[in-house]
Amino acid sequence: METRSIPRVLSIAGTDPTGGAGVQADLKSIAANGGYGMAAVTALVAQNTRGVRSVHTPPASFLSEQLAAVSEDVEIDAVKIGMLGSADIIGAVREWLAETAPAVVVIDPVMVATSGDRLLEPAAEESLRLLLRHAHLVTPNLPELGVLLNEPMAEDWDAALAQGRSLSRRYGTIVLVKGGHLPGGDCPDALVDVHGRLAEDVVEFRSSRVATANTHGTGCSLSSAMATVQARTADWTESLKQVKEWLFGALVRADELEVGLGNGPIHHFHHHTPRPPAAFSAECWEDIAGLREGIFDLGFIRELGDGSLPESDFGYYLAQDALYLSGYSRALALASSLAPTAGEQLFWAKGARECIEVEAQLHREWLSDREVSCGLGPVTKQYVDHLLATGASGGYAELVAAVIPCYWLYAHVGGELHGAYRASGAAGHPYGAWLETYADQGFAEATRQAVGIMDDVAARSTEDVRQRMLEAFRESSRYELRFFDAPRLYAGGTPA
Numbered sequence: 001m002e003t004r005s006i007p008r009v010l011s012i013a014g015t016d017p018t019g020g021a022g023v024q025a026d027l028k029s030i031a032a033n034g035g036y037g038m039a040a041v042t043a044l045v046a047q048n049t050r051g052v053r054s055v056h057t058p059p060a061s062f063l064s065e066q067l068a069a070v071s072e073d074v075e076i077d078a079v080k081i082g083m084l085g086s087a088d089i090i091g092a093v094r095e096w097l098a099e100t101a102p103a104v105v106v107i108d109p110v111m112v113a114t115s116g117d118r119l120l121e122p123a124a125e126e127s128l129r130l131l132l133r134h135a136h137l138v139t140p141n142l143p144e145l146g147v148l149l150n151e152p153m154a155e156d157w158d159a160a161l162a163q164g165r166s167l168s169r170r171y172g173t174i175v176l177v178k179g180g181h182l183p184g185g186d187c188p189d190a191l192v193d194v195h196g197r198l199a200e201d202v203v204e205f206r207s208s209r210v211a212t213a214n215t216h217g218t219g220c221s222l223s224s225a226m227a228t229v230q231a232r233t234a235d236w237t238e239s240l241k242q243v244k245e246w247l248f249g250a251l252v253r254a255d256e257l258e259v260g261l262g263n264g265p266i267h268h269f270h271h272h273t274p275r276p277p278a279a280f281s282a283e284c285w286e287d288i289a290g291l292r293e294g295i296f297d298l299g300f301i302r303e304l305g306d307g308s309l310p311e312s313d314f315g316y317y318l319a320q321d322a323l324y325l326s327g328y329s330r331a332l333a334l335a336s337s338l339a340p341t342a343g344e345q346l347f348w349a350k351g352a353r354e355c356i357e358v359e360a361q362l363h364r365e366w367l368s369d370r371e372v373s374c375g376l377g378p379v380t381k382q383y384v385d386h387l388l389a390t391g392a393s394g395g396y397a398e399l400v401a402a403v404i405p406c407y408w409l410y411a412h413v414g415g416e417l418h419g420a421y422r423a424s425g426a427a428g429h430p431y432g433a434w435l436e437t438y439a440d441q442g443f444a445e446a447t448r449q450a451v452g453i454m455d456d457v458a459a460r461s462t463e464d465v466r467q468r469m470l471e472a473f474r475e476s477s478r479y480e481l482r483f484f485d486a487p488r489l490y491a492g493g494t495p496a
């Protein structure tokens with residue numbers, strides 16, 4: 001397939017006067033992904049972020065005139081097809097597709113809006129199925145996938161992938177199965193093709209689920225972005241990888257737009273507008289949503305919270321924490337030595353000093369009368385090695401991002417455990433005194449400052465460096481989880 005650096009992409013879809021879905025979203029999405037956007041309107045929809053009021057459909061012959069006007073003049077590199085509404089309109093699109101045979105055809109089989117309103121006449125469902133034969137990629141959400149197959153909606157990801165295979169087999173197309181409608185901390189998406197055009201039958205990409213109500217038009221935006229990037233790369237897997245990253249950013253920053261009273265639009269041009277001060281930390285925090293859930297699912301955290309944690313596990317954790325703090329103090333001292341301003345230099349130096357004080361206090365108050373092995377455990381060693389290596393090879397920005405999860409996740413987990421402990425009445429809890437220490441206001445304030453420094457550093461860094469910061473942050477967060485899980489694996493003295 002020929003590729004083109006600025007693809008000319010035609011959207012055939014309905015309208016949304018609030019600009020979040022339909023043709024308006026498609027044009028933004030195409031431009032945001034580097035294409036030249038065009039649009040032929042299938043239906044005029046009186047809708048906003050709260051729902052659809054009415055639909056006006058011009059005669060199908062008029063859509064044919066719009067399509068002919070474009071294709072008789074402009075070379076079209078990719079087509080995205082969205083809301084069609086009726087069988088007549090579908091017929092007009094089918095005829096035009098058969099005649100023009102565009103190189104990239106993505107069909108988003110729109111049936112129901114995010115608000116729940118119908119956007120396709122039930123009588124037109126069969127015509128829509130027939131249209132799928134003209135598509136290279138179909139992007140149904142889970143309810144639409146079920147309807148297209150005449151089956152109930154898939155209730156989990158495996159069932160959704162199985163339906164994706166069926167649809168791919170039945171209509172000869174590649175299917176993008178979207179997990180946006182599933183419960184859980186992840187938003188998985190997968191390209192599914194049973195005809196061998198991908199490296200594997202199922203190519204999956206996961207992102208964490210962004211905590212936002214502003215998801216109006218994600219499906220429209222995703223499909224038009226896929227059409228655009230595919231015309232540039234001729235590689236569906238690469239396209240989904242790029243598009244998913246862009247879409248994640250658009251969701252993370254959707255709340256900045258403040259459009260509408262209902263489910264607002266996503267921020268298509270997030271990468272072209274200055275980041276607000278806390279945007280980077282918000283992105284990091286969203287990125288580790290799954291890890292955060294994973295921490296609260298750990299036996300260690302549940303048992304520490306309800307008091308059923310074996311004493312030997314608690315002792316192992318404390319002893320490793322003391323060893324960790326000694327290494328962490330060195331990482332903070334390194335941050336201090338690399339810091340570009342006196343304020344940041346002082347902040348990290350103070351943190352480095354406090355770690356050593358807390359370590360001494362752990363030994364004095366908690367470890368002096370406990371029988372615990374004091375060898376450096378494997379997770380403790382790897383975590384500290386990761387911090388020091390990041391500082392040595394990556395530089396200040398990455399080191400700052402790497403040291404933040406220790407502050408932030410500890411304050412977060414501690415706050416949750418402490419809150420639950422207080423709420424339970426707390427009498428006779430074996431680790432009550434320990435949980436009380438979590439409520440330290442000074443530590444919460446230091447965490448806010450540390451996160452603020454990370455945001456400042458991110459704001460003055462290039463996108464490349466920010467990406468490496470995010471990776472360092474993610475890696476440290478993984479170690480935080482493994483640190484809490486280490487007593488289960490190693491407290492019995494099992495070698496690494």
Ligand SMILES: Nc1ncnc2c1ncn2[C@@H]1O[C@H](COP(=O)(O)OP(=O)(O)OP(=O)(O)O)[C@@H](O)[C@H]1O
Binds near residue numbers: 140179181187210248
């Ligand atoms: N909260 C979220 N966080 C991260 N990704 C999301 C979120 N919601 C949806 N997505 C992603 O957005 C894309 C669209 O997914 P979804 O399954 O919601 O489609 P849709 O129902 O067609 O969208 P629409 O809201 O336009 O009707 C998918 O890539 C999905 O993974």
Ligand SMILES: Cc1ncc(CO)c(N)n1
Binds near residue numbers: 022119216220
């Ligand atoms: C025009 C149009 N197409 C698609 C959707 C689905 O979000 C919508 N709400 N409006």
